[in-house]
Amino acid sequence: MVSDRALAVLRAIVQDYVASREPVGSKTIVDRHSFGVSAATIRNDMALLEEEELIAAPHTSSGRIPTDKGYRVFVDQLTDGRPLSPAQRQAIEVFLGESSDLDELLSRTVRLLAQLTQQLAVVQYPTFGSARVRHVELVPLGEARVLTVLIADNGHVEQRIVELPTVIDESVLGDARARINTAIGGLALADAVERLATGDDLGPANDAVVRTIVQALGEQAGAQRHERLVVAGAANLVRTEQDFSGNILGVIEAIEEQVVLLRLFGEMTNDVSGVAVRIGRENAAFGLGDASVVSTGFLNTATGFSRLGVLGPTRMDYSGNIVAVRAVARYLSRLLGDN
16 A cells, blocks of 8 residues: 555656656655655655556666556546646637638647647547538639539538549539539438449549549548548657657557557547546557557537547656646637537
């Protein structure tokens, strides 16, 4: 059984090690923290923490560093975090509020979160699997270019500039627009993709212009159905390479395989504070045994629930990262809920 003072010693070790990257000894704890006891007493507490495998000595006659289990106890004991400053809160609101569309909003979100936390930031793109096609618009942009606009019933707009193989015939374009809306209007996106893939009757037979447009719309509908991630801050990960016991390339490869992070996000469940934290070996099954992930959800009233978070070494500022992740998610939910 670990005493309250020993838990406080663990907290001091975590905080000092995260700040300095140096193993922490009993004299350092006495000098930096107001425990009101001798270094010998602190050493006894540290011995108990080591017996419980909450701290460990990286080499002989050194100070101690937290283990994955020690970080877990530390995170579970957190009752509050360092609040964001008024300037930081205003920066979040202004920076995210300047976004013109969903793509820019999510791009700004990960860039901001990476800057606030100095970690790799990840946001899960809202999924549109349950959405239906409301309308398709084809806007000519020139003699051989057209803007294809796919509007879903959740308000999301997917648009693409399509280069056509030949000059646009206005009558053909108008006929294709009418046929396409009749064919896929009201369909679920998955059904729309299938219908467009077999859409020989969506325009004049063998018309290369119509085939190109239909193919582009099929890709647009398919893009909305699939889960994907937006990532920023890879340089932050590289700067902390020495905090990873193995080769950081393995971590980078796991991140590049977006399905890995999507699976991990799918298994994360928020605690009572509204945040989920996975530490070190808890992520081993995903090839991220040296990494920790702090995440939470954000709500879009049109598309449901997605996640955002940060990934970095186990030696991270959990308290600060939890506060930042939660704050950014709150603003993101508000902005998306207003759309």
